[in-house]
Amino acid sequence: MNNEVYTKEQLYSMGPQRTFNNDAREAAFLLGGIGTGNISVGARGELRDWEIFNSPGKGNYLPYTFFAIRAEKEGEKPVAKVLESEIQPPYSKSHGFLSGEMAGLPRLRSSRMRGEYPFVWVDFEDSTLPVDVSMEAFTPFIPLNSNDSGIPGAIIRYKVKNTSDKPVKVSVIGSLANAVGHRGFALFGNLQANPQSLNEYRDEDGVRGLYYYTDLEESSLEYGSMCLMTRDSSVTYKTYWLSGGWCDGIHDLWDDFCDDGLLEKESVYEGVKSEMGESNLKVGSMGMYETLEPDQERVFEFIISWFLPNRIKAWDTDSCCCAAGGCETVKNYYATLFDDAWHAGRYLLENLDRLEGKSRDFHRALFGSTLPDYVIDAIASNITVCRSTTCFRIEDGTFLGWEGTFDQRGCCEGSCTHVWNYAQTLAFLFPDLEQSMRKVEFNLETDENGKMSFRTRRVFGKEPWDFLPATDGQMGTIIRLYREWKISGDDELIKTVWEKASKALDFAFEYWDSDGDFVLDSQQHNTYDIEFYGPNSLTNSMFFAALKAGAEIADYLGDEQHAAKYREALEKGSKRMDELLWGGEYYIQMIDDVNKYRYQYGKGCLSDQILGQLLAHVAGLGYILPEEHVRRAVKSIFDYNFRTSFRDHHNVQRTYVLNDEKGLLLCSWPKGGRPKLPFVYADEVWTGIEYHVAAHLIYEGFVDEGLTIVRAVRERHDGYRRNPWNEVECGHHYARSMASWALLTALSGFKYDMVEGTMSFKPAINSDDFKTFWSTGKGWGIYTQKKDPETGEIVWDIEVLYGSLEGVSVNE
Amino acid sequence: MNNEVYTKEQLYSMGPQRTFNNDAREAAFLLGGIGTGNISVGARGELRDWEIFNSPGKGNYLPYTFFAIRAEKEGEKPVAKVLESEIQPPYSKSHGFLSGEMAGLPRLRSSRMRGEYPFVWVDFEDSTLPVDVSMEAFTPFIPLNSNDSGIPGAIIRYKVKNTSDKPVKVSVIGSLANAVGHRGFALFGNLQANPQSLNEYRDEDGVRGLYYYTDLEESSLEYGSMCLMTRDSSVTYKTYWLSGGWCDGIHDLWDDFCDDGLLEKESVYEGVKSEMGESNLKVGSMGMYETLEPDQERVFEFIISWFLPNRIKAWDTDSCCCAAGGCETVKNYYATLFDDAWHAGRYLLENLDRLEGKSRDFHRALFGSTLPDYVIDAIASNITVCRSTTCFRIEDGTFLGWEGTFDQRGCCEGSCTHVWNYAQTLAFLFPDLEQSMRKVEFNLETDENGKMSFRTRRVFGKEPWDFLPATDGQMGTIIRLYREWKISGDDELIKTVWEKASKALDFAFEYWDSDGDFVLDSQQHNTYDIEFYGPNSLTNSMFFAALKAGAEIADYLGDEQHAAKYREALEKGSKRMDELLWGGEYYIQMIDDVNKYRYQYGKGCLSDQILGQLLAHVAGLGYILPEEHVRRAVKSIFDYNFRTSFRDHHNVQRTYVLNDEKGLLLCSWPKGGRPKLPFVYADEVWTGIEYHVAAHLIYEGFVDEGLTIVRAVRERHDGYRRNPWNEVECGHHYARSMASWALLTALSGFKYDMVEGTMSFKPAINSDDFKTFWSTGKGWGIYTQKKDPETGEIVWDIEVLYGSLEGVSVNE
Helix, strand or coil: CCCCCCCHHHHHCCCCCCCEECCCCCCEEEECCCCCCEEEEECCCCEEEEECCCCCCCCCCCCCCEEEEEEEECCCCCEEEEEEECCCCCCCCECEECHHHCCCCCEECEEEEEEECCEEEEEEECCCCCEEEEEEEECCCCCCCCCCCCCCEEEEEEEEEECCCCCEEEEEEEEEECCCCCCCECHHHCECCCCCEEEEEEEECCEEEEEEEECCCCCCCCCCEEEEEECCCCEEEECCCCCCECCHHHHHHHHHHHHHCCCCCCCCCCCECCCCCECCCCEEEEEEEEEECCCCEEEEEEEEEEECCEEECCCCHHHCCCCCCCCCEEEECHHHHCCCHHHHHHHHHHCHHHHHHHHHHHHHHHHCCCCCHHHHHHHHHHHHHHHCCCEEEECCCCEEECCEECCCCEECCCCCHHHHCCCCHHHHHCHHHHHHHHHHHHHHCECCCCCECCCCCHHHCCCCCCCCCEHHHHHHHHHHHHHHHHHHCCHHHHHHHHHHHHHHHHHHHHHCCCCCCCCCCCCEECCCCCEECCCCHHHHHHHHHHHHHHHHHHHHHCCHHHHHHHHHHHHHHHHHHHHHHECCCCECCCCCCCCCECCCCCCCEECCCCHHHHHHHHHCCCCCCCHHHHHHHHHHHHHHHEECCCCCCCCCCCECCCCCCCEECCEECCCCCCCCCCCCCCCCCCHHHHHHHHHHHHHCCCHHHHHHHHHHHHHHCCCCCCCCCCCCECEECCHHHHHHHHHHHHHHCCEEECCCCEEECCCCCCCCEEEEEEECCCEEEEEEEEECCCCCCEEEEEEEEEECCCCCEECC | CCCCCCCHHHHCCCCCCCCEECCCCCCEEEECCCCCCEEEEECCCCEEEEECCCCCCCCCCCCCCEEEEEEEECCCCCEEEEEEECCCCCCCCECEECHHHCCCCCEECEEEEEEECCEEEEEEECCCCCEEEEEEEECCCCCCCCCCCCCCEEEEEEEEEECCCCCEEEEEEEEEECCCCCCCECHHHCECCCCCEEEEEEEECCEEEEEEEECCCCCCCCCCEEEEEECCCCEEEECCCCCCECCHHHHHHHHHHHHHCCCCCCCCCCCECCCCCECCCCEEEEEEEEEECCCCEEEEEEEEEEECCEEECCCCHHHCCCCCCCCCEEEECHHHHCCCHHHHHHHHHHCHHHHHHHHHHHHHHHHCCCCCHHHHHHHHHHHHHHHCCCEEEECCCCEEECCEECCCCEECCCCCHHHHCCCCHHHHHCHHHHHHHHHHHHHHCECCCCCECCCCCHHHCCCCCCCCCEHHHHHHHHHHHHHHHHHHCCHHHHHHHHHHHHHHHHHHHHHCCCCCCCCCCCCEECCCCCEECCCCHHHHHHHHHHHHHHHHHHHHHCCHHHHHHHHHHHHHHHHHHHHHHECCCCECCCCCCCCCECCCCCCCEECCCCHHHHHHHHHCCCCCCCHHHHHHHHHHHHHHHEECCCCCCCCCCCECCCCCCCEECCEECCCCCCCCCCCCCCCCCCHHHHHHHHHHHHHCCCHHHHHHHHHHHHHHCCCCCCCCCCCCECEECCHHHHHHHHHHHHHHCCEEECCCCEEECCCCCCCCEEEEEEECCCEEEEEEEEECCCCCCEEEEEEEEEECCCCCEECC
């Protein structure tokens, strides 16, 4: 490495995961399943960002929704606090903190949060309490089991330990606003509660809690239910807070709780009301209590579940049919699994041992690996994308994705092929969901001429997206088809889509190769939202990888004509492109006058220049360009595009990295020739591209360089600058960031072919004492290899934690 | 004082004003005149919160609007930077920073901001520049001259000094987006520019600059103009940035600027466009340049002016008549003074010596006083309220105020009497504007029975606000009428309104005094948005001060009947209330069962308990309750309601003060008797109340206690937690915070009677070496008194900086 940005120790550290202080305001850890929406846990242990209402909702808060503890040490004054650490500045909102935020109630003094997806822990400190308190929360996450990873609910536990020398009477309660059917927030931040919402206390089959429902029609977009439940038996509850005006409900609840830690089932107060301030909001509380002896520890376990079954049958309200009485709706997939929130919650509680056990297996396999800690963080944290509101599932099970989200709505619809190209996570963890995307792309969105709409609308029965086809996106779907086939060993998949997939590949010959030399050169729309003109290695490397994938599939299916066509094109095209575009250190774009068209890159060093090669590596396709040039190119990308400071970088485009931060530019012009108006985004930094370049560097043996990029990305996501569980680009939880999973395949040298039934590992680091998570469509678990200190031989072992390895040979 | 919160040194410090580092993200200093809207300067020297479009707009940004410097030291590489210090975390927006924010351009390394209303300074530091740079900005502010304090524009200057040993070629440019007629922001944060907007470069009569206009109808709500101007002659400009798509305009502009510091008048680039990304936005730039010799200093002066003449003829769009083709409009008062933004800008530039000179006189008088620094800060910073979007003026000159504002709209309409009661600033600085409020209250909003609508709607020709009358609000208008009369010496005022004013006062006898004992006791709606029942000292102290004021006015006008009636009521009522409510340490509320009605306070110690007495002091009415009890009560308020930490305070209402902060509660129950549901707001802290209690403590001789409260308030507004120039309550720039002006009258012991022609000072601190600002309706200036070290005698002097003291005797 030329310039040592980090020490070896920093690059290869295997310490514990980072923790976040209570002032790390940006840190927000997502709870919730695939396609269910989310609640997040903030660094203070607070619940934030209620995104369960079939829409992104950063900043959404539920008034009066919180947990609280009351601890009464024998002979002393009881202490009651909201179970969050203290609110941190700024305190600058136009109306202070709203009553519903309860910022004026005592909180615990400080806290430290640690998130290891799918688990999050918050350790509180507070010297005024006679007990220690910590929080744990998660939603079950089990690779290969998309149903059990798609439960609309979360487990929230408070572990309380008596640290005093006397018995302590402890109560922990949760309060939850009934937000079923609500219509956003009115002036003054009041939740516009649905007057038809109702609360009920239930106790059945060892499960008890508050059930919130509504008497709206089941078909109503606003229909649904929510629950606060427990398996605990020492329960105290209040189904409805005192109704009245202003803050009557919380006033009464808090006084009641502080009084003895138990809740009156019903609140009555007859004082004459004032002339202002009524509210429809219904809130309930439920909690548990126990007297703890000195040193005794006790877990207070809650679950929150929700059921908002109906979403609009469209990407957004702009494109749904609102003329005749509102939008058409479609069910969420999870609504085909559960009848209501109580059902979902009961399922969670009744199956918790299994669900939690497998989730812990996954966590142990991934976080127990011998990869550098921040690499595990990069891999794990971006799993959240597929359980964020960027993604959802409709009733037939189809998995759909935005590119990312605005705070309050999705951003860039249609499972955009050229963005999702970069994502690897879903393919390795939930192959069935990733496959559903291929089926949409080929069988719904590819027309008879092979032109693929790169954003799906037909999935909702709408007119197709009417725009240019995307060269990189369309070629990527072929590579990904190959990957899905090899991960799953599922012939059915390729058989189902091959007719259209081959048309989509054939389309490139007709549409983008103007002179028949197997090098694409026409107007090529791509992921930079502009069109490249003339030969360039981004779209062509995608083309070549697609050709190789296509040839292999065609071979397998006995489609000899296509196989031969693709092989010839790959051979000739790859050679010709290398001749045309190799610039000595990296590939360039061939264009006579780089300023004739706006937004080209010409002689620039493009970070994406051989994306197709990286995708080929991950899919197991091998080299599609001369290995030597590939190695040199990827090294040049690092050398020229990685920056250790952005203070002297002039970027007038969007800005994702700034000041003293480090990152990898999308492009640079080390040898001059920068166009007057280079492609938009050229001066930006995208984590999705950083990860694939990092993985590629590792694949080519430049491990230090690859790790350097990853460390830089994670440093930028430190909880103060940005959320560690939310890498944004054109939206929150941006799909491209799921490129980080390629770090796992690269560092473990993981190869898989479930069609052939083979699997192998070749660690790029720590090969003498290596441990990693692995997964295919057949199973997942832990791979270990160690050097025998006596013989010097490498001894390996594989543990299957889910599924099976039947019929699969390893390292042979 | 019981508990010494601050040292004497802290309380009596007369150091320089605080400065704010570039990471003080909450600090935002308002530019703009009375009723013109604002632009704010942030702690990084950035322009933020564009609130010039007839609406509050916290967070409004104008894309591509910034200043920049290019400095080229002889023989070295030029350096070009945006004239702001570096952007500070968080960097967590859904789409990174938008192109229009230009977060990716180099900025100066650090900065320190200091604001002394109406002036703000930002000193930059950056070792890569061969020059020192600082910024100064202000909008002229001249007490007693509301027109010249109401110019829609601001002066922005950059002082550049060559700190190198070689000549440095310096260019400073400003860029401004044409936002005339814009319609907010679309997805992706793009300004929805009005396609009818046009840019023009003008050079006339020694003034030159960019004039932005539109060919919309003059009557259109969106009609208007904006300017970027200068008196400088070495001008370089680009009327229109390159149009195209994406970031073409800024790309071209920045490259052009970096190239040689001069701008091409026209940008031409013919490259084929892409298929996406067009924009209507028109941006222009203008700058100045000069080569500076070593040590040479040069000021680059810009002005920004605006003219958005038409506002809706209603408080907000909800209440305007939208049925027939949009809202009716009314002109802003400033639009009667100027024809367009160019006119306003030219007026500013052509009269700048006078306008700036008088503004500096005011600044010198206030900030040069011998009051503690943080007290001056409290007094000065809340002047901003009357130049914020909380206030505006309509065509006939009437001054109107919200209570405060939401981020994007006004909050609580109608110049609410019970909130504006507390404000003193406007009355002492712009008596004509304050008088216009009295005229509305009495002559428009008081009906024949004397019932006053405490929110004006009739001013827009609407139906009156249909609600209970507000006891405190209505009584307060009488006290304030007296104050306006004594400040101005204007008989015309009292003659114009007395008929209705006396009805408004008579109304209290009929409506609120159920048993005729001259102590109000019926359902009394008040500033806590609820109703008190039974005798209480808040509304009654207001009543008694109003009676005293009314009696004096009636006397003067020869209305003997009223004078006698009011005198009798005052004498008997005051005595009776004292008997009924004096609790030994403070006044309480008399109510049999405090829980019979919601939201009472009973035996609580109310911070507002003798608000009427404080208002009487400021207005010069003297005592209306037994002096001894008044002194004791105000001391009890401090003793019981001031908190040095809020960690153990349980407040379920709105929260303005929390954790380790200090502040004064609205109420406490030191002797028990807290109602089950005390009045809403009881557990809150409002700066407007803190200030009046602080002033009252000082009036009664408890100077340390008063100063303690003020220091606590200002500590909470430290630029990190809250904006020093924005004290919020139910909205930003809350009118009640203008109570802080009473600190000036209290500390200087200022008495005035322009009817009698007398004025006097009796400093509560530093009386041996005292200096203060003073103002009446006749003039303003500096009062000084010093102890002669030889004779021990106090020698005083008075300087008139505006208006005259003709016919006024001082200290006699």
